[in-house]
Amino acid sequence: MNILNYISGKFVEPESGEWLEDLSPATGEKIALIPKSNHHDINKAVDAARKALPAWSSLTNLDRASWLNKIADKLESKYEEIAELESKDTGKPISLAREVDAYRSVKNFRFFAEMIRDIGVEKYEMEDATNRVIYKPVGVGALITPWNLPLYLLSWKVAPAIGMGNTVVCKPSEMTPLTADLLMKTIDEIGLPKGVVNLVHGDGIGAGSPLVSHQDVSLVSFTGGTSTGSIVAKSASSSFKKLSLELGGKNSSIIFDDCDLENTVKGVVRSGFLNQGQVCLCGSRILVQEDIYDEFIDKFIIEVEAMKIGDPSDENTNLGALISPEHLSKVEEYIEIAKSEGGTILTGGYPSLSEKYKNGNWISPTVIADLDVDSRCSTEEIFGPVVTIHKFSTENEAIDIANNTRYGLAGSIWTSDLEKGNRVAESIHTGMIWINTWLHRDLRVPFGGVKDSGVGREGGKWSLSFFSEAMNICTKNK
Ligand code: NAD
Secondary structure: OEOOEEEOOEEEOOOOOOEEEEEOOOOOOEEEEEEOOOHHHHHHHHHHHHHHHHHHHOOOHHHHHHHHHHHHHHHHOOHHHHHHHHHHHHOOOHHHHHHHHHHHHHHHHHHHHHHHHOOOOEEEEOOOEEEEEEEEEOOEEEEEOOOOOHHHHHHHHHHHHHHOOOEEEEEOOOOOOHHHHHHHHHHHHHOOOOOOEEEOOOOHHHHHHHHHHOOOEEEEEEEOOHHHHHHHHHHHHOOOOEEEEEOOOOEEEEEOOOOOHHHHHHHHHHHHHHHHHOOOOOEEEEEEEHHHHHHHHHHHHHHHHHOOEOOOOOOOOOEOOOOOHHHHHHHHHHHHHHHHOOOEEEEOOOOOOOHHHOOOOOOOOEEEEOOOOOOHHHHOOOOOOEEEEEEEOOHHHHHHHHOOOOEEOOEEEEOOOHHHHHHHHHHOOOOOOEEOOOOOOOOOOOEOOEEOOEEOOEOHHHHHHHOEEEEEEEEEOO
């Protein structure tokens, strides 16, 4: 299967004639060839987006909302196909791809359609004048996404970006191109005006970098690793592009001794290992209050070892494969570092799977205890099925440990004392905290991180604000 770029309403081969391989994380087999695009393809895509901008931005919000709903309807008719492609491309379990990826991709379009339809008139009256605030498109947007939640994150950007009247060039991860391609086919089938959404496949250096630095790109929405985010920020800031960076995380789950232990263990297993621990929000540092430390560990290990790992297409599978051999090596390296730092591996190793999976990227969920709270494995983002467990005694100690990383994305707190839960939450330096739950998403709330986890917020009205330029028109009336 050859995947193509989508530029100005046409599926086209890369200018270079060069291709990259898309490999199955579960088996190592080749799934597809994708364009190894370069600045020539980017120039064409940006040009197409620039030409489409005047007509698209002059539509009403209602018109654009109706286009978003058309995309949602068509995507919904491909719900199962989205789940199958995502599971195949990322190695994640099919049930997760269905419940999380397919569900949210459709919902993102519907959610932003509704938000955009509801944008009202914003006025500020003065004694002698009226201020009217309008929201104009920014221009051509560059939307760059990672491999862990491919269509979920791409749709999270495309919907508000085009909904607010921008036109876009998307650059999905080279490791997971399949559902991005499905979205382009969907957009093509419903007849969205050509050039409004363009997509260029390829790697970061060849395609991502010239897209970010392109002089006709006015906005960059980037989700990915912190070190890449820093390169993107430098390139975007030299020409004052509007910039949103959703980057890495090292999130704490803080477990107080008054928590509902059964519920907490289930929640913390989910937050530690969902998508093989490859979610930026995953709780990979587990802080447990001393009185329940041993009991928590016993129950936690039982639940972790009960997870079924293997065939991503099996409905009963809980954990699939990691994205790539390189990523598996990185995770293995961290486990070796943990051992050298004095960590005890409470559970881990490799699953025993059939011959079919011998070239896949497999590792069992790994739980490490006895590490210092400032050890590398406890403070650096591993982004795999590896968690570290630490003991704390007081509320303040838990807060200090949770804040002791360069990241500040999310976290969770588990307690029956909601006043304490809220008090502790307010002291944690992150963009988001859940109390007695994890990844419980309301799309209206702000999403994003502080410190090395990013700059800016997306979600609800924050996305609408990022993907537009607010303008004030003041009319003197006396
Ligand atoms: P990555 O930074 O390697 O790649 C992300 C995207 O950037 C890919 O499309 C890649 O091709 C592109 N890219 C690479 N170099 C580039 C460059 N120089 N210029 C422009 N684009 C470039 O990240 P990844 O490995 O795909 O994803 C994993 C990371 O993403 C983790 O750190 C994870 O925490 C983070 N993430 C964050 C969030 C969030 O919302 N905060 C969500 C998902 C993933």
